[in-house]
Amino acid sequence: MQIQHNFRGGRTVVSERSGARMVTTGREDGYVQRAYMTRRGRTYYSRTVYDHGAYRVGIYRGYDYGGYHYYGYYPGYWYRPGFYGWAYSPWDSPVHWGVGIGGWGWGGSPWYGFYGGYFAPYPMYPSAAFWLTDYLIAANLQGAYADRADANADAAGSYDQGSSNYGNGGGQAANSGPVMLTPEVKQAIAEEVKAQLATDQQQSSGGQGASSDGRALVSSPASGEVPPALDPARRTFVVDQNITVVSEGQECQLTRGDVITRLTDTPDGDQNVTASVSASKRTDCGAGKQVSISVEDLQEMHNHFEEQLNSGMKALAEKQGTGGLPKAPDTSTTASDVPLPPPDTNAAKDLAGQQATADQTEQQVKEETAADSDRRQ
Numbered sequence: 001m002q003i004q005h006n007f008r009g010g011r012t013v014v015s016e017r018s019g020a021r022m023v024t025t026g027r028e029d030g031y032v033q034r035a036y037m038t039r040r041g042r043t044y045y046s047r048t049v050y051d052h053g054a055y056r057v058g059i060y061r062g063y064d065y066g067g068y069h070y071y072g073y074y075p076g077y078w079y080r081p082g083f084y085g086w087a088y089s090p091w092d093s094p095v096h097w098g099v100g101i102g103g104w105g106w107g108g109s110p111w112y113g114f115y116g117g118y119f120a121p122y123p124m125y126p127s128a129a130f131w132l133t134d135y136l137i138a139a140n141l142q143g144a145y146a147d148r149a150d151a152n153a154d155a156a157g158s159y160d161q162g163s164s165n166y167g168n169g170g171g172q173a174a175n176s177g178p179v180m181l182t183p184e185v186k187q188a189i190a191e192e193v194k195a196q197l198a199t200d201q202q203q204s205s206g207g208q209g210a211s212s213d214g215r216a217l218v219s220s221p222a223s224g225e226v227p228p229a230l231d232p233a234r235r236t237f238v239v240d241q242n243i244t245v246v247s248e249g250q251e252c253q254l255t256r257g258d259v260i261t262r263l264t265d266t267p268d269g270d271q272n273v274t275a276s277v278s279a280s281k282r283t284d285c286g287a288g289k290q291v292s293i294s295v296e297d298l299q300e301m302h303n304h305f306e307e308q309l310n311s312g313m314k315a316l317a318e319k320q321g322t323g324g325l326p327k328a329p330d331t332s333t334t335a336s337d338v339p340l341p342p343p344d345t346n347a348a349k350d351l352a353g354q355q356a357t358a359d360q361t362e363q364q365v366k367e368e369t370a371a372d373s374d375r376r377q
Helices: 081-088 110-114 128-154 183-204 295-319 347-376
Strands: 002-005 011-017 020-026 029-039 042-051 054-065 068-074 077-079 236-238 243-247 250-254 259-262 272-279 290-294 333-335
Touching (some): 011 347, 020 347, 029 347, 068 295, 077 081, 077 183, 081 295, 110 128, 128 236, 236 295, 290 295
Antiparallel strands (some): 002 011, 011 020, 077 333, 236 259, 243 250, 243 290, 259 272, 272 290
16 A cells, blocks of 8 residues: 655555555545456456546556556547547637537536636637637536545645635635646647547547457557657646645645646656646646656546546537537447446445555554654653
């Protein structure tokens, strides 16, 4: 069991037990991952995420690079290639999609008011890729707002509060530094969205062909293939959870919805790379700072990015042709060669048990440390 306390409260607990990998990131929130099946010599894992009382399940594939093992998100289904092409190609004319009813529906939402000074949606959408960019950013900020509520419930003043942090209850910046998502940063995220859509379109076409029942058959990364976390073509990452990083020898915290740009491609001996903070809601990890961050954290950011993009495509498929959005080509789906597993409904119980074990372990360490100190005196 590995226990890491975050910079401003909270902790991350990672453990391996009975073939299951469990990661808790707050209260009982986290995921339980188990080996699921093997296809073409590759091991695929079922990951059940328990997030603020809700379950979702995903497929992850395991592969090795540089002597380390990584887990990469693997879709359980694909859209038709034409839908992906439609999503990243420019529309005939830009589309207005407001924040009120009939559009995003964010108007009046507490999270949108709180982060109103940090995030502003595009006034017009020249293509679905920009619509998906706002979808992704908004999803992360909704998660950040929920994280903040959890932290306040656990311990008042733990993090993301006070005049040194983002937000003053009215949604305006409470610090003097540049805290907003600039057009340049949003454009960088949009470019990542378009690149992933192009990749998904290629994979939805069949990769290495198709299975006998017509399902999309996509090759997995071979051993030695660079993971997205280190791919020179992938530089921009949206932070998916609260993490503690190091900048100029000092710890600081990044929160969901912050944006970083990876600067180096080769990890150091601790499997960390250097990144620059492109946008942050906090001043201690403000824009422009260089931070040291683990490759594993970057890989999880990209995994979450792919998962959210899939959710955004689903929402887009449901809304296309309405509210002024252009009508899309065929939005039907084809199951991948690895079928989506059912969620592990014991995940919440297992994660709660992990937290209890972590509590006991930390208490035992404190007692042993105190006893050792007494003996020395």
